[in-house]
Amino acid sequence: MRGIVIVGAGQAGAALAAKLRSLGHTGPITMIGEEPVPPYQRPPLSKAYLLGEMELERLYLRAPSFWEEQSVTLRLGARVEAIDTAARTVTLEDGEIIAFDDLALTTGSRPRRLPAAIGGDLGRVFTVRTLADVDRMAPEFRAGARALIVGGGYIGLEAAAVAAKLGLDVTLIEAAPRILQRVAAPETSDYFRKLHTAHGVTVREGIGLDRLVGKDGNVSAAILADGTDLAADLVIVGIGIQPNAELAEAAGIALENGIRTDAFGRTSAPHVWAAGDCASFPHAGGRIRLESVGNAIDQAEIVAVNILGADTRYEAKPWFWSDQYDVKLQIAGLNTGYDRIVTRKGDGDVVSFWYYRGDTLLAIDAMNDARAYMIGKRLIEMGKSPDPAVVADASADLKPLLKA
Numbered sequence: 001m002r003g004i005v006i007v008g009a010g011q012a013g014a015a016l017a018a019k020l021r022s023l024g025h026t027g028p029i030t031m032i033g034e035e036p037v038p039p040y041q042r043p044p045l046s047k048a049y050l051l052g053e054m055e056l057e058r059l060y061l062r063a064p065s066f067w068e069e070q071s072v073t074l075r076l077g078a079r080v081e082a083i084d085t086a087a088r089t090v091t092l093e094d095g096e097i098i099a100f101d102d103l104a105l106t107t108g109s110r111p112r113r114l115p116a117a118i119g120g121d122l123g124r125v126f127t128v129r130t131l132a133d134v135d136r137m138a139p140e141f142r143a144g145a146r147a148l149i150v151g152g153g154y155i156g157l158e159a160a161a162v163a164a165k166l167g168l169d170v171t172l173i174e175a176a177p178r179i180l181q182r183v184a185a186p187e188t189s190d191y192f193r194k195l196h197t198a199h200g201v202t203v204r205e206g207i208g209l210d211r212l213v214g215k216d217g218n219v220s221a222a223i224l225a226d227g228t229d230l231a232a233d234l235v236i237v238g239i240g241i242q243p244n245a246e247l248a249e250a251a252g253i254a255l256e257n258g259i260r261t262d263a264f265g266r267t268s269a270p271h272v273w274a275a276g277d278c279a280s281f282p283h284a285g286g287r288i289r290l291e292s293v294g295n296a297i298d299q300a301e302i303v304a305v306n307i308l309g310a311d312t313r314y315e316a317k318p319w320f321w322s323d324q325y326d327v328k329l330q331i332a333g334l335n336t337g338y339d340r341i342v343t344r345k346g347d348g349d350v351v352s353f354w355y356y357r358g359d360t361l362l363a364i365d366a367m368n369d370a371r372a373y374m375i376g377k378r379l380i381e382m383g384k385s386p387d388p389a390v391v392a393d394a395s396a397d398l399k400p401l402l403k404a
Contacts, residue, residue, distance in 0.1 A: 001027030004307065005090055005098055007080050007247070008106035009033025011042070012276030012296040014061045016104055019304035021070045029072045030098060032090070036077035037131060038064050043293060045134045046158045047323050050141070051165065059131070083251035085269040102271045102307050105259055106300060107244035109277040109291060114150070114237055119212025122219040124234045128155055129241070140234045143167030148222050148232040150209055152179030154322045156238030157192060160201050161324040163236075170201045171230060175208035185341050187353045188365045192324065199325060241291060243278040256280050258289045263313040265303035273307060275300040283316055294319045317381050330370065332377035333363030342388040344372060352376065354391050361385040371398070378402055
């Protein structure tokens with residue numbers, strides 16, 4: 001029976017293992033993860049879990065007993081030191097060698113950190129990625145504490161929202177001219193700037209960090225690029241993530257913004273596959289790497305199908321979400337290359353921004369508007385582009401657009 005080894009015990013690895021079993025694979029499956037806990041959800045870490053609204057057990061993607069029942073061997077707290085693609089083996093840090101017939105790399109990604117030279121290694125300077133990260137920072141979230149958030153992307157904004165809700169004095173800095181500049185239109189940036197300001201967060205855009213200052217080994221202040229000296233009891237860094245591709249690179253596997261795969265999830269090495277945050281794949285005439293739960297699950301399941309002999313292309317249907325205060329942002333599609341924003345305004349804080357390139361609908365950002373999101377998502381997946389005038393008319397029913 002073919003033995004399958006999965007390196008990475010996150011969302012993609014868990015989805016791949018579960019799919020293999022649901023498809024009837026009866027051979028050995030070994031999933032290796034560096035963290036000492038079973039596969040769990042990451043999105044709630046910086047929101048419900050940090051707020052104390054979600055228990056650890058609810059984070060788990062499956063009950064721990066599931067893996068035993070499915071005869072999936074979990075090797076947790078274990079690090080893969082090397083891959084030998086010719087011998088078809090992986091070597092663990094402790095020297096143990098595990099053979100495979102097929103290997104799936106679902107190694108995920110990790111946060112970019114501030115350089116040690118500017119204080120990035122000081123105590124109480126945190127990133128938000130793992131359960132251990134959040135468990136370390138949670139005790140510092142005390143009412144009145146001064147929190148500096150470095151980076152105005154979704155991770156930074158979510159951390160700012162939690163800190164503000166818990167009564168911290170929060171300042172967020174973004175080196176770019178506006179928050180969310182890399183991922184969203186100015187309209188979405190304006191919406192979230194207003195939201196955070198209303199909750200007492202000081203948002204400073206177009207201002208970078210010069211260095212952090214420490215006292216007794218812990219951060220005590222930040223010097224901003226304009227010379228501002230800002231007291232800080234803790235710092236949360238949200239300046240992007242990078243794919244964990246070093247293991248693949250050392251094994252001679254081709255990289256291109258992560259581990260390069262074809263449309264079926266195959267890497268450049270025979271019998272080695274990749275999925276999730278670490279993998280780049282063909283999309284719309286180019287290549288892309290998606291950092292999302294939806295992509296991790298969908299791509300991993302396609303890889304599982306193909307490991308078992310299918311020849312199914314992965315056709316990405318990008319979707320994302322972010323929860324901040326009482327606002328749920330839902331995103332569908334990719335807005336790259338947009339040249340027009342159409343605004344659909346609902347009651348109160350309900351609004352959606354529709355991204356067009358010419359007459360083609362590319363993406364949608366919907367704030368507290370699940371109906372607009374679902375319809376926009378389906379339209380994008382169907383390749384349909386509604387008349388912008390209809391979209392902008394808040395009184396118009398969007399559902400008939402799906403049948404047009």
